[in-house]
Amino acid sequence: MIFVPVPGGRDDVNEKVRVLGEQVLSNNWGLVKKTTIELKRRNGEWQRQERETYDRGDxxxxxxxxxxxxxxxxxxxxxxxxxxxxxxxxxxxxxxxxxxxxxxxxxxxxxxxxxxxxxxxxxxxxxxxxxxxxxxxxxxxxxxxxxxxxxxxxxxxxxxxxxxxxxxxxxxxxxxxxxxxxxxxxxxxxxxxxxxxxxxxxx
Ligand SMILES: Nc1nc2c(ncn2[C@@H]2O[C@H](COP(=O)(O)OP(=O)(O)O[C@H]3O[C@H](CO)[C@@H](O)[C@H](O)[C@@H]3O)[C@@H](O)[C@H]2O)c(=O)[nH]1
Ligand SMILES: [Mg+2]
Structure with missing residues (x-):
């Protein structure tokens, strides 16, 4: 589960963010993924988005x-x-x-x-x-x-x-x-x- 900070704090994550799937684009020095999410807009509509992340730790x-x-x-x-x-x-x-x-x-x-x-x-x-x-x-x-x-x-x-x-x-x-x-x-x-x-x- 990817932690996605949303207004209102972490308890809201499942109500406002749905992680639908992910694809590993590269897993070498860092981990590059393309993740498909649905994000609840402030007007209540769900919107699908694809987002790439580069993860090499903190x-x-x-x-x-x-x-x-x-x-x-x-x-x-x-x-x-x-x-x-x-x-x-x-x-x-x-x-x-x-x-x-x-x-x-x-x-x-x-x-x-x-x-x-x-x-x-x-x-x-x-x-x-x-x-x-x-x-x-x-x-x-x-x-x-x-x-x-x-x-x-x-x-x-x-x-x-x-x-x-x-x-x-x-x-x-x-x-x-x-x-x-x-x-x-x-x-x-x-x-x-x-x-x-x-x-x-x-x-
Ligand atoms: N093989 C390989 N080595 C790498 C790669 N990228 C970096 N390195 C090597 O891995 C070492 C990691 O050294 P650290 O001192 O642990 O990390 P840093 O690169 O200095 O990172 C720090 O500064 C970054 C830039 O501000 C920060 O992003 C990072 O969090 C950390 O604070 C680097 O010096 C470099 O020699 C890569 O893609 N491949
Ligand atoms: Mg360093």
Missing amino acids: GAGVLLYNRAQRTVILTRQFRFPVFAHGEPGWLIEVVAGKLDGDHPVTTAKKEAEEESGYRVHDVELVMSAYMSPGSVTEKLSLFLAEYDADSKVSAGGGLEDEGEDIEVLELGIDAALDMIASGEIADAKTIMLLQHVRLKRIL
């Missing part, structure tokens, strides 16, 4: 920050979908990864260490968000964590055997916010977390 991202230095840790890596869109493809992002069955807190800490080399003990959940709800099922849990020089336990860089070659950047918060305005930072979860620390006057 994810977690974490912005590492240092209050005294007013700095953040970000990463730069090649993202093929961005290249396919017509840009060079190296994207600046907070550390992030797929849950792979783990709790988002576990993933946030694991990815922080794997990708940036910083070991953090406490992470604070600040929001959860769908990044592309028209087609991608993924919900991202977004965290903050404080770091300092003692948190650095390795070079980071990600897992070479998974094709990761991740550069670690330490930036001042003002410089990072300027990079949103200039378009140098164009990853949604990263923009959301950087703006959050400014909005909440954390940095």
Whole structure:
């Protein structure tokens, strides 16, 4: 059963959404399905729709920050979908990864260490968000964590055997916010977390 949020909450799902059938279009790295549903319109009429979904599970991202230095840790890596869109493809992002069955807190800490080399003990959940709800099922849990020089336990860089070659950047918060305005930072979860620390006057 596919969870389809509808106005009024989950109890309404069977009264407003009927899943009639599904076809697996691709089941490789991600699961791509075409599902036929009937959706009850607000005027009471049922309407049949076909919708494609890309499911590669949920994810977690974490912005590492240092209050005294007013700095953040970000990463730069090649993202093929961005290249396919017509840009060079190296994207600046907070550390992030797929849950792979783990709790988002576990993933946030694991990815922080794997990708940036910083070991953090406490992470604070600040929001959860769908990044592309028209087609991608993924919900991202977004965290903050404080770091300092003692948190650095390795070079980071990600897992070479998974094709990761991740550069670690330490930036001042003002410089990072300027990079949103200039378009140098164009990853949604990263923009959301950087703006959050400014909005909440954390940095
Ligand atoms: N073989 C194969 N490998 C892939 C494919 N797509 C990605 N990978 C590899 O799998 C790794 C997964 O690394 P994670 O760190 O777990 O995930 P992520 O790609 O960084 O994803 C994070 O950021 C995404 C973009 O913002 C998020 O969508 C995702 O939820 C997560 O937060 C990637 O680095 C890449 O090397 C694919 O189609 N095939
Ligand atoms: Mg990652």
